Amino acid sequence: MATSIAPPPAELAESDDLPPVVYLNAADIVRDSCNARETDTAPDETLISSVTSLGIQDAISVRPLPDGTYGAFKGWRRAQAQQAANATAADEQREVRKVPAYVRADLVGRDGWTRFLSLVENDHREGMAERDKVRSVELALVGMSEVEQTRAVKALRMRRGAVKHARTAQKLDDAALRRASAEGMDLEQTAQLAEVADAPGAERRLQNALRRDQEKSEGGRGHWDQEMALIKAELADIQAHATAIGALREAGIRLLPPRNHVPFGEKDTSRPLSELTTPLGNPLTEANHAGCPDHSARVDDAHQPVWHCADPAAHGHKIRPEARKPKNPLSPGEAAKRSNSIASTRAWKAAREPRHAFLTKLCRAKSLPEAARAFALQHFVARCADKRDPEVLGAILGAKPDSGPVPLTVPKSRDTALLFANVAAAFEYDLREDKAWTALSSGAAAWLLLLESLGQDTNDYALSEVEDQAVTRYRTTNDTPGQTA
Known part of the structure; x- marks a missing residue:
């Protein structure tokens, strides 16, 4: 219940x-x-x-x-x-x-x-x-x-x-409280459901994640934590988009429909200002175009305004020669590929939170799992000179935000955890880019496969879908996580 x-x-x-x-x-x-x-x-x-x-x-x-x-x-x-x-x-x-x-x-x-x-x-x-x-x-x-x-x-x-x-x-x-009870959500999970209840399909997705965790006799929340992080990221994305739209409306800016959502039968005559010039060939910018009756904007995937003129020909604007190619709409396949890329990038960013939380738990435990210790010893010499994200290292070692230098001393009984944390921060530096999922190196894949194997023992951690896809091609050649780097 x-x-x-x-x-x-x-x-x-x-x-x-x-x-x-x-x-x-x-x-x-x-x-x-x-x-x-x-x-x-x-x-x-x-x-x-x-x-x-x-x-x-x-x-x-x-x-x-x-x-x-x-x-x-x-x-x-x-x-x-x-x-x-x-x-x-x-x-x-x-x-x-x-x-x-x-x-x-x-x-x-x-x-x-x-x-x-x-x-x-x-x-x-x-x-x-x-x-x-x-x-x-x-x-x-x-x-x-x-x-x-x-x-x-x-x-x-x-x-x-x-x-x-x-x-x-x-x-x-x-009704939602009764369903949460029937599914076996604990109080913390019920509260987390309440936090994201406005996200599309949140309850169904979290129920599915909970069932996957319950299938593991050890319990744990690996799949729940990954799905929760992804839903939070999607909800933040929706809210950021709504905030950007609201700011433009409050400023009295005309909003154009997305390129692929122009009403049937209407012609999209708009052009981004980056493709236009004044009659004398000078660039058009937000500042010098603000007085145009057709000054308008679209919001891009990063929730930033892209300034447009809704009807350049009506106001004497010229199209740059390099921008004269016809605007062909995306094919269904191209649109699907672009949508998948956006979703995968969002999921990759969301997966950092549960991954870092799992690393923190590993380093704060009384002892480090043998597989983690062996991996750290194997790669410490090669990676200790590499770049490491100081914020990630500090978080893994338990430093509070804005608390100063990263703690580099730990009790003697936990010196291996310090070594592991530095190796972890080096590998996490490799994964910092939002598009890293598109071309994962063998070393980064070995790191994720190690975390997957460590998390399987207690179901405290599971790879997200985008992480799982990114390491797929390495599974056929790496039977034991952590061997390739």
Whole structure:
């Protein structure tokens, strides 16, 4: 489930034993403000019938309140069922029963821990809404001390940042939350889905990535991380394009449709200013063409304006001799090839983030995998004099942004990690160009194949589709990753 709660292990249980069960008047019990269940809080007819016949079998948990009542943070539906049963007891000649309860005076003033205990209880009872779960995680952890928060996150088997993840996950609608739960997304993954929910096909793509990860018995998030990075890159691209279009519209610039989207039956008479001159042969620029009634623009693939004149002939502009060739539209094959190139370049750039994150994890581990150590020793002498991206090296070694020089000293037990990080930074320098995927060297391919083999053990890392395509021709000649360089 998206927020499936594991029972707290014994070492995380309350230090003191539960107080003895006492019997309270049902009328004195109210819903505690820190009860995690906020949806479907009323008892159903089956529960009321059971309590009417047998009474409450399992004690509820309450906190004493200042007005003399007791706030139920576990078992509020059972308490209401007893109240309903008692309301008709006289007419049906039944006894008025009391409610067995643990009175937790130790929880007075500890709202965060109370909500956490209620969350653990309700998560294992049928019908608790996903929105109640994620909201309760947020409110419970926010209300805890740092020590209690550490214990609770460990009990819930969540990662750091659970409060932030729970807050973000609530941006999804109820249907999306239920689907995330059904697919087995954890709280962090549900929050990440919420972050990119506006991207086309994001939910379907992340579900597919999650299933691929789940097929690995070791678990891990290799395919999820790659797909998430790619979706983020695509979403950033969409947003950058929208920002560029918005800026031109705000400036009152006429926008031309893309070359291949001119309405049927209309002739595209526009020309880029780079192909035009004034009647005297002087260059046309944005500045000296701004007063033309047909001053206009298109936005290129890099989201930059390309200045045009919509009708050069009408304003006496001349076409440069070298630009007189007819503008032939791209063939379907050429258009597909260009589209694939743009998508592959975007995917190549997006793949850097999960790759660098995996390298950082390798270098921060207690020990380096033997394959990584052997690769680093093999290539260190040859590559130590090569260029290395200092920012990548610093990030791999754990340096914070703008923190100064790259840390070059590590504990003796991790000196091999320092060596590996330098080799990694050298190979990553080879991969820095956005078009590197088009002509990958054998050494760069060996590096990616090594990372693939290291990531397969735990599924912490998987090559992206564009990386996999780039190394394909080397797989036939390199059975063991890292041998060619």
